[in-house]
Amino acid sequence: MRDKVVLFWFRRDLRLEDNTGLARACASGYPVVPIFIFDTEILTRLEDKYDRRVDYIHQALKAMNSVLQNYQSGLHIFQGTAIAAFVECLQRYDVQEVYCNRDYEPQAIKRDQEVKELLAETGVPFNSFKDQVIFDQYDVLKQDGSPYTVYTPYANKWRSLLKPEHLVPQQVEPDHFYKTDPVKIPGIEALGFIKTDLGFEPPQLDVSIIGAYDKYRDYPALQRTTLLGIALRFGTISIRKCVAFAQRHNEVWLAELIWREFFMQILFHFPRVVSQSFKTQYDFIEWRNNEQEFTRWCTGSTGYPIVDAGMRQLNQTGFMHNRVRMIVASFLCKHLLIDWRWGEAYFAQKLNDYDLSANNGNWQWAAGCGCDAAPYFRIFNPYTQTLKFDKELNYIKTWHPDFDQEIMPPIVNHEAARERALKTYKKALEQTR
Numbered sequence: 205m206r207d208k209v210v211l212f213w214f215r216r217d218l219r220l221e222d223n224t225g226l227a228r229a230c231a232s233g234y235p236v237v238p239i240f241i242f243d244t245e246i247l248t249r250l251e252d253k254y255d256r257r258v259d260y261i262h263q264a265l266k267a268m269n270s271v272l273q274n275y276q277s278g279l280h281i282f283q284g285t286a287i288a289a290f291v292e293c294l295q296r297y298d299v300q301e302v303y304c305n306r307d308y309e310p311q312a313i314k315r316d317q318e319v320k321e322l323l324a325e326t327g328v329p330f331n332s333f334k335d336q337v338i339f340d341q342y343d344v345l346k347q348d349g350s351p352y353t354v355y356t357p358y359a360n361k362w363r364s365l366l367k368p369e370h371l372v373p374q375q376v377e378p379d380h381f382y383k384t385d386p387v388k389i390p391g392i393e394a395l396g397f398i399k400t401d402l403g404f405e406p407p408q409l410d411v412s413i414i415g416a417y418d419k420y421r422d423y424p425a426l427q428r429t430t431l432l433g434i435a436l437r438f439g440t441i442s443i444r445k446c447v448a449f450a451q452r453h454n455e456v457w458l459a460e461l462i463w464r465e466f467f468m469q470i471l472f473h474f475p476r477v478v479s480q481s482f483k484t485q486y487d488f489i490e491w492r493n494n495e496q497e498f499t500r501w502c503t504g505s506t507g508y509p510i511v512d513a514g515m516r517q518l519n520q521t522g523f524m525h526n527r528v529r530m531i532v533a534s535f536l537c538k539h540l541l542i543d544w545r546w547g548e549a550y551f552a553q554k555l556n557d558y559d560l561s562a563n564n565g566n567w568q569w570a571a572g573c574g575c576d577a578a579p580y581f582r583i584f585n586p587y588t589q590t591l592k593f594d595k596e597l598n599y600i601k602t603w604h605p606d607f608d609q610e611i612m613p614p615i616v617n618h619e620a621a622r623e624r625a626l627k628t629y630k631k632a633l634e635q636t637r
């Protein structure tokens with residue numbers, strides 16, 4: 205006799221509290237088997253086996269598993285494709301239903317559809333819930349039912365729709381987990397990855413950071429942003445909790461959380477942005493795509509201290525401050541005239557908080573080709589940015605201490621590069637008229 209159970213499939217929601225799909229699974233009346241799939245289709249694409257994101261997930265799963273043990277339960281880990289994992293589950297249990305929280309990335313939508321079809325063959329419902337956002341793809345639309353493509357009206361509508369009920373925590377009843385012997389999570393080496401320097405801590409909302417976010421967020425040396433990107437990416441913190449906190453403590457921080465949802469809905473409605481410029485006429489730009497220059501940018505050797513410090517911070521830690529992300533991205537696309545997709549791909553490899561929608565949206569913003577992008581003729585001057593945001597050079601000195609000793613002539617002259625970028629962009633935009 206196989207046990208009658210429901211499955212809860214963890215993906216971008218690695219927490220046991222305030223979790224919509226998990227709360228619903230626990231209310232189903234059946235014991236809940238919590239599962240996680242290390243999807244080999246994703247993992248094999250990660251070339252560098254020192255990957256902090258995999259390590260973060262691994263540590264978050266271990267933390268959940270030890271809590272589940274207090275309830276005589278445990279997390280069932282699979283390694284393989286999602287389909288193979290569900291075939292195994294269907295053999296092992298008498299599965300009544302599958303629960304999860306929705307994922308909006310094109311690959312994830314495709315994967316979920318395949319799983320849904322597999323389950324449908326045996327009459328098992330696949331229930332997915334809104335959890336990683338406050339409003340998902342059809343919640344915030346224009347009067348005529350079309351998606352917003354400009355942030356400010358989107359954010360205004362988002363705010364006007366927000367009601368206290370959207371922020372109610374989705375309580376999970378832990379007594380409903382399926383009882384098992386203690387489960388041991390396989391080591392990270394068993395996944396083909398290496399232990400990194402990242403230590404997982406349960407994410408916290410810090411009032412001293414968020415309360416003063418608007419004052420200090422632009423000064424990279426101070427590092428007064430929350431560093432919650434990775435937690436939001438993998439759902440180790442609830443977005444409802446973050447938004448409720450933002451409402452109480454800082455409107456500017458709330459605006460950032462709305463940017464996150466804005467780019468998510470752009471990706472959902474316009475999946476072509478994964479490979480194309482949102483404003484398609486920008487795909488006429490004749491990028492120079494010089495490989496040696498790209499390598500100098502990646503390694504932080506452009507001779508522009510703020511750019512080099514940023515790239516070195518990214519390479520060493522997997523994080524880069526937002527102000528510096530904007531500077532290095534603009535520098536790559538405009539000063540070096542390298543296709544934004546090259547920079548986007550490099551960030552995707554390196555960023556701990558990498559998220560397809562945010563990364564793509566922000567790269568397109570920096571390149572000028574995005575839905576609500578900086579105008580192409582606004583070209584960041586790395587020197588004036590440094591004067592404004594790192595006047596004492598403390599950020600530069602932290603990440604690139606020998607910046608003033610190296611004999612590294614700037615890779616391009618700022619004024620000449622600026623003129624060249626303006627000419628190239630203008631030419632591309634004229635072509636399409």
Ligand SMILES: Cc1cc2nc3c(=O)[nH]c(=O)nc-3n(C[C@H](O)[C@H](O)[C@H](O)COP(=O)(O)OP(=O)(O)OC[C@H]3O[C@@H](n4cnc5c(N)ncnc54)[C@H](O)[C@@H]3O)c2cc1C
Pocket residue numbers: 421429430431432433434436460461463464465467524525526527529530533551555557558559560562563564566567570
């Ligand atoms: C070229 C470029 C690439 C980027 N790539 C990513 C990425 O892959 N993943 C990512 O989460 N953010 C990305 N960002 C946005 C932003 O830089 C990071 O979210 C932020 O630096 C993370 O720091 P934090 O965790 O301290 O966030 P905070 O500044 O404390 O902000 C809180 C959260 O709000 C969200 N957020 C903040 N700013 C943005 C934004 N501009 N767009 C979308 N969401 C935002 C993030 O979830 C962030 O963690 C990118 C920005 C640029 C310019």
